[in-house]
Amino acid sequence: MIDRTKLTKRFKDYINHYDLKDPKIGLKASHSYRVAEIAEKVAKSIGLTGEDLDIAWAIGMLHDIGRFEQCRIYDTFIDSESVDHARFGCHILFGDSLKEAIRGGNEDIEIADYGKAGIREFIEDDKYDDLIHNAIYYHSDYRFPEDMDQRKKTFLQILRDADKVDILRVNVETPLEEVYNVSTKKLKSDQVTPKILENLFEKTATNRKYKETSVDNIVGHISFIFEIVYPESMRILKEQGYLYKLMAFESDNPVTNSQFDQIRKFVNDYLEEEK
Numbered sequence: 001m002i003d004r005t006k007l008t009k010r011f012k013d014y015i016n017h018y019d020l021k022d023p024k025i026g027l028k029a030s031h032s033y034r035v036a037e038i039a040e041k042v043a044k045s046i047g048l049t050g051e052d053l054d055i056a057w058a059i060g061m062l063h064d065i066g067r068f069e070q071c072r073i074y075d076t077f078i079d080s081e082s083v084d085h086a087r088f089g090c091h092i093l094f095g096d097s098l099k100e101a102i103r104g105g106n107e108d109i110e111i112a113d114y115g116k117a118g119i120r121e122f123i124e125d126d127k128y129d130d131l132i133h134n135a136i137y138y139h140s141d142y143r144f145p146e147d148m149d150q151r152k153k154t155f156l157q158i159l160r161d162a163d164k165v166d167i168l169r170v171n172v173e174t175p176l177e178e179v180y181n182v183s184t185k186k187l188k189s190d191q192v193t194p195k196i197l198e199n200l201f202e203k204t205a206t207n208r209k210y211k212e213t214s215v216d217n218i219v220g221h222i223s224f225i226f227e228i229v230y231p232e233s234m235r236i237l238k239e240q241g242y243l244y245k246l247m248a249f250e251s252d253n254p255v256t257n258s259q260f261d262q263i264r265k266f267v268n269d270y271l272e273e274e275k
């Protein structure tokens with residue numbers, strides 16, 4: 001069984017070692033709780049019950065555990081400049097190779113003692129390890145292996161949905177300059193890269209490798225809607241309304257404003273069809 005009280009307590013202890021007043025850390029803490037909550041709702045909506053709801057919730061709680069040490073060590077959430085935070089989380093929880101997690105950042109890193117926390121400290125029973133590991137490992141990949149067994153895929157998709165739904169909140173509640181690490185001037189003058197716009201009109205999620213400008217990030221987050229798997233996730237996403245706020249972005253650059261006009265029209269039509 002999964003003891004939610006125990007897991008929550010250990011998680012709180014863990015994040016208390018970081019500066020929760022730092023907006024970056026604070027947002028990852030609240031993100032973890034929110035994703036857990038949304039994941040459980042989505043799991044329920046597809047008919048999962050009992051222990052399966054605990055698993056979905058626990059995966060949500062732990063999925064970004066790698067973010068805290070990533071931020072402490074590299075002072076960034078940009079994986080390509082530091083570590084792949086999903087693999088890094090698997091290193092912390094399951095002892096996966098650290099080398100595999102390193103991306104652009106220095107590989108000569110030392111994880112703080114308080115940053116080490118094996119999965120057994122959160123969940124005594126090891127029977128969920130495979131499911132949890134799989135979901136965390138693949139949660140932020142652009143695409144995941146299609147041949148995964150159905151149960152693993154279900155929990156992974158629940159997590160990916162819940163994560164996307166809540167990232168939209170984070171992007172609206174936190175100043176975009178902070179989220180994307182750019183100056184206001186740049187944010188207000190950049191244009192959307194044509195390939196990124198093309199991705200959106202093809203109804204596919206933005207491929208990170210095409211991202212060039214700060215506003216590409218906004219379009220990337222808007223494009224999340226095309227990847228949402230479960231109707232309940234879509235329902236929560238619409239109900240929250242953050243998507244609409246994100247789309248209301250106003251630039252000082254007329255070209256960008258016209259790009260966003262097109263985006264709003266396209267996305268609103270898409271959401272209409274979805275009903």
Ligand SMILES: [Fe+2]
Nearest residue numbers: 063064139140
């Ligand atoms: Fe993540």
